[in-house]
Amino acid sequence: MKHCYWLFLLLFAVLLSSCITNKDVVYLQDKGTAMSDSLQIKELSKPYRVQINDILYINVKALDEELVSIFNPTSQENSGQNVGGANLYFTGFTVDLHGNIKFPILGEINVLGYTIKDIEAKVKTALLKQYFKETAEIFVTVKLAGLRYTVTGETGGTGVYTLYQDRVNIIEALANAGDIKTTGDRTDVLVIRQYPDGQKIHHIDLTDVAAMKSPYYYIQPNDMILVKPLKRKVLGAGETATQTLTTVASIFSVLVSTYFLAKNL
Template identity: 50%
Template sequence: MTRLFLIALLTIASVSVSCVPYKDTLYLQNKNTATDSTQIIVEKQKPYRVQINDILNIRIKAAKQETVQIFNPIGEGDLNASSEERAYFDGFTVDLHGNILMPKLGEINVLGFTTDEIKQIIENKLLETEYKAANDIFVTVKLTGLQYTVTGEVGSTGTKTIFKERVNIFEALANSGDIPDTGDKKDVLIIRQFPQGQKIFHLDLTDTNVMNSPYYYIQPNDMIYVKPLKQKSWGTGTNAIQNIGAIATVLSLITTTILLLDRI
């Protein structure tokens, strides 16, 4: 009887310790108040400033389109169906000096500028060389997709590209298969590139205040790392049923071994 009691106690203790707490599996919990908040979250995203190795998609249109054809890639009408490879070969890559090289206009320094600022720079250069009035030309400057890398405890690791202007951390993770219960949602790492090097930022995705973070929206070339929980290294399940099954298997193996030894 005592042996059965000890086994039951061991089972309960193991289940309670090795399970992932329910609150650790939930996103966007309101941890400051006991009731749901109706507060409007004000976004804190700053305009993205172009970095080395970024690829810019630049298109120039004019009343006489043949005069600007040299700036635009051949087969422009099929851009909606373009692949990442197409964006790479048709785009303008920012070199190690922060410049892009454009036909007729030569080298243009774009490092640290926003896409709106680069648009204005190109328009000014065109007005100096080709056109007399601003309403004769129309320039668009965009990043060729938002590329980032996800690694760690997620459904699908690797480098991903989303063709949107803005992508928040939840969209980025959803595009990578989301975080399983064995991933640490309380401390997701954002490794961001800066001219002077890399910096690491921490996000708690279980807290609604994450939407107030200046790192809630990811940037091109970000790396997202999700750490595994301790339960993953223990080799136990994420819930009570899985743990009971694992413990039952181990206990069955121990019992069988004891019985076989007793017969020897």
């Protein structure tokens, strides 16, 4: 019986140390890694530069709307539907493998690596040079056709999501996917990002307020967010102290029963 007692204490110590604590699940804690003005951290988001397979929504306006009708897909003007979703897949401008889009009249325009503002200026300049006069007073609007990203791992809902916003931080993106489960590792979330020369894996600790200074705090189109399970989950410990104690009690009960059965044989 003495051996069971010590085994019980050992199991209790291991499982108790494996409990998921408050520090494991609270976002943006001040861990001393931020400056004294940690509550006023300056954002490090940079203008997004267009990548291959992005879909762009481009709208051209002028004093004479008939002159610009050829540049604006008719389905966007007459369908009565919001610009977005599957509609943009068919009517938007997809960046091909060479970084080009095919635009009416102007032909192929290279947009790879350009910001949205750059593309607006580029399209406007080309239109004024080849089709319009300055007196037409044209106005060009360029937007990404939604911010598409993938979430997988220990989250409430894995899958591919699209948000129609210009900027989305990683916490908002995860919240849209059902948030990270209690058993997910918030201290080492992986962001797999697409670059012209391939993909790179980045790490971000979402329990540290310093994460807001990370260049990966704001997600980009085609990002993949991967949340790993905590080691505590692998050990099979409970998420709370009550669950852990229940597990320990069950194991101890089995050990005691086994001990007495063996002793009576």
